[in-house]
Amino acid sequence: MCGVCGCGEGHSHSHDHDHEHSDDHHHHDHEHEHEAAHTHAPGLSQTRMVQIEQDILAKNNRYAAENRRYFGERGILALNLVSSPGSGKTTLLTETIVLLKNELDIMVIEGDQQTARDAERIRATGVPALQINTGKGCHLDAHRVGHALETLQPLNHSLLFIENVGNLVCPASFDLGEAHKVVILSVTEGEDKPLKYPDMFHAADLMILNKTDLLPYLDFDVEQCLQYAKQVNPRIKILSLSAKTGEGMDSWLRWLKAELEVQRIEYA
């Protein structure tokens, strides 16, 4: 049933490492000179060593590569939006969609542990959205996203937002095949979040500092926060905005259009 990934076990996958048996110097526990002292008979116990040399996330990475190829062939810009819960991801999305939906084809994959509330908020703006409930899972993985693509069938040259589960830890490790991870941090969180969750800020290409309309009421040190983010990831780009008041949204929209254009050019 699964055409993209061949969910069922036993599907073919190429191993390009053929060195498993080439290093004969490896542990052969039963050839020690003092073997006579052991009680076990040679040949009875078949304990042996095997080389694996495989990334723990190799399977996810294969699915992610498939998704990336799918996006590439269709000129789709896929963005993986990550943040802690309550940073305003869904509000940023709905406001972005309202501003762009007459210009661009936009679709959304929503990841949450439970409920379809976020997908419903997105659909209310008039664009297609698919909810993935991860249950106890704390992140989306590339396999589930691949299946969501089968259902959602995003249009060529469209903008696909993947709103990950609110969590600044696990989604950093799970590639979904996106062009960029975009990390959203709201000013109601601490300015030291980039230091506390360095893996996520390191994995992201763009950071959005959201809810800037609340700055007058808070002790949030913007400069310090941006410096922490740069410290963890010297290449990160940063935009400050308020999805609620619209302040700073124009830069974000320009970034989206520019990235979509790059995606279209690369796979034209």
Place this chain on the structure above:
Amino acid sequence: MTNPPGADLHLPEGCMAGIAMHELSLCENILQVLEQQADVQQYRKVKTVWLEIGALAGVEIEALRFSFDMVVQGSLADHALLEIIEIPGQAWCSSCNRDVFVEQRYDLCPHCGSHQLQVNSGDQMRIKELEVE
């Protein structure tokens, strides 16, 4: 950073009560590889698993051990030993023009204090080898 051992529980935000979901899902990935390799490499039981875990991989080793024992119960790796080879974090400092050791992604260069560091080792999570029968 100078807390006495055990003073804080390192349960990152987003993890389920008491169980580090991140490490749990990593262990499920490990088990999938073990099961899939059983056919390829012709084994029925896994007795020891050697993992290479980088210091910058974002993995809590203790949580990983705990999750591993739980995940492999009843599988071909039931009661398998988990041997973890910790790989230090290393980065290229573009000011000093050399590799330096780092413990965290936000560490500054220990020699010149620059944060223009490009991590080049220590973020891996690999299954290195297995003892099987």
